Amino acid sequence: MFLISEFRSKDALVVALLALKKAGLTPNDLAIFSEEPIEFRKGILDRPSHMSKAAVAGAVCLGTAATSFVYYAQHNYEIVTGGMPIFSFWATGIITYEMTMLGAIFATFFWFLWESGLIRKRDPAAPVPNIGPASMSLRVRCETGRADTFVEILRAAGCIKTERVK
Amino acid sequence: MAEHPELLPYGIIREDLFRPLSRAGRKWWFTVAVCFLLVLAGLAAWGVQLRDGLGVTGLNRPVFWGLYIVDFVFWIGISHAGTLISAILRLTDAAWRKPVTRAAEAITLFALMIGGLFPIIHLGRAWFFYWLIPYPNARLMWPNFRSPLVWDLTAIVTYVTGSAIYLYLPLIPDMAQLGAHNKPWRRKLYRALSLGWTGSDREWHALEMAMKLNAVIILAVAISVHTVVAWDFSMSIAPTWHSSIFGPYFVVGAIFSGIGALIIVMATLRHTLHLENYLIKRHFDNMSKLMLTMSLLWFYFTMSEHITIWYGNEPKEMAVFGQRTRGDYAFWFWTMVVVNFVIPVILLGIKKLRSIKTAVIASVGVLIGMWLERYLIVIPTLVTPRLASATSFYSPSWVELMITVATFAAMIMLYLLFARLFPIIAVWEYKPHSPEEED
Amino acid sequence: MATGNPVKPHRWGMVIDLDRCTGCEACVVACHAENNIGMSDPEEAARGRVNHWIRVDRYYEGEFPDVKVKYQPVLCQHCDEAPCEPVCPVNATYHNPEGLNVQVYNRCVGTFYCANNCPYTVRSFNWFDPKWPEPMQLQHNPDVSIRPGGVMEKCTFCIQKIKRVEEQAHAGSRPVADGEVQPACVQSCPAEAMVFGDLNDPDSKVSRFAGDGRATKLMEELGTKPKVIYLEKAR
Incomplete structure (x- = not known):
């Protein structure tokens, strides 16, 4: 299942990302959606490029x-x-x-x-959040059983709201 | 507020930059219509030339290259505005570039499309232009790869492809935002062009990476393209063409005229699309300084080119030199020196005189001057061939003039259409801020 | 010269004695007739569009009335290192195995580069489809193709005549005799100022003239290695 969590602050997002990774998620399970590029320090959400x-x-x-x-x-x-x-x-x-x-x-x-994944087959079940000019949405892919743990992590990090999508 | 456009709220920026896409004024329609008619007239002139033969031009023996080649070099030069300037600014991470890059890249693409047509228009049998492309054919042969014209073909094809991709990549996120446009045909167009962009960090990451790589590549290509154009001349043994300085000389001239074109376009956009908050005085100030540098560089190259000819005093080269500096072409030669060097240095070099208006005046002069420069490179050499008995004259015919005018109209028309279809400033790039700075 | 000209029996060349040339331009007329060269009308000619494969340049020396005139017929010099050849993108102008610089009309797309790179300005272009005033169109040479508008052309050393003589010699299993090949200009020169022959044959007339003290080549300093040799005017 997927969690869609909206953030307004980059710092909160960084806290959430680090905590989620500590809880056992890999960068492949995480995706951030925004209207403009967001840059992180190395080690927060690396996307190695060839x-x-x-x-x-x-x-x-x-x-x-x-x-x-x-x-x-x-x-x-x-x-x-x-x-x-x-x-x-x-x-x-x-x-x-x-x-x-x-x-x-x-x-x-x-x-x-x-x-960028633009010409690759996408997971049809994976939801794409609507993004506004000021927001960043974090999409988390996780097992249904552990969803509650992650929702708690996201809330603690300071998200605005979190939705669960089956 | 006008001095600090970074602080404009994002909503207003988006509104300001997307607005021109929806509304077209009467002036816009009028200009597009006039340009379209001129383009049609140019096509008709070309039709006459195709029907009757190249005899309808002013070309003769030995002036085999004329206005078409001048225009070709001129437009390829203009194309250096964009990609080169935008790539340099992108690589040096100059923050002020952001509202300038797309306007510049669009100039590049259109100037290349127009410039690339001239070698074909110029052909004796234009309908066989594809014989320069290597493909298995009934003639059972390949093109001659050692001909500078084949080099030219590969260089321009590479440059057009690269510039198109370079213009397209940063358009993708804007296309995704415009995908919610209210007109159905536009919605379809923007959605198709956005390739299903969702704004994920993976996409952003790949985009930034691709832009960085492309900026490096396009720089290398742009410099090589104008060098190869110069080599069309300097690989020959015609007096004064056979010059080793031509490669860098042409590249400098190209960037020089490219900056001129960009300043004019920027001023026009600022005025007509009311972008006073985006294209501010600082941009024109920076561009003016760039142009001043190029003006000095241009003078340095022109000087070293001519002083070596003059001092060397080789009779065949001196014949061309004499034609340029005190013969039939002297008026144009000294006009060129004035508009390319004297005027820009005075208007842009003196701080008190430097303003948007003077920058535009200097730019118009530079465009005229750079066109004249190419004319003075092509024609005087050809009218004074090595054998004095073949000496000739050249004056362009109405067909050549009509086609030249039509290409300027085509440039304006393409640009106006582009500015109505796509945001002329990269909206996402204009404000890569973090949201907490918002509001 | 690693992959240069394969050794062929002939290397055609021409000698022009400027002492004998009277500037009568019979060669120009003969060339037009032999090679189906289109005629330009006076208006076109005034615009610099005359189409000649051979022209006679005039050089004046001294002040009137004490003037000396030198006539110099200029045709394609059939350079061994022809500047026109490498620049053609479609191989329309190239070196044939007998060392002739030939123009393949069917390949030509008309980029003009060859003509710009020719220091002798001997290439001419078909600005329009060629035309002839009545009844000149009735005397076309059937051995020579008529070039359409838009292609470059130039002197071929009358390659059709060379081929015919070579074929006849081959059929008779004999070598081509010296002086057997006569391009139209050579044939028609009343002053016998022009000689054509095989530069590979040391005994041929052209070879002997080529060793003459008066022998020069036009703009030899460019390194084009022309195969037309001029015998300078004796003082």
């Missing part, structure tokens, strides 16, 4: 693919170059560079879509 690795991987992949393709194409249709080499990194370096960058752009974008 986006920069993905960007580098995408860059290397498309850059290499483009360069190999140019190499293949130049040899596939071999023109008489009058002294110039058939394939030269110098003469096609721009293409390697631009395609490397394009690879990074695409990788970042798709990784963003994936990591």
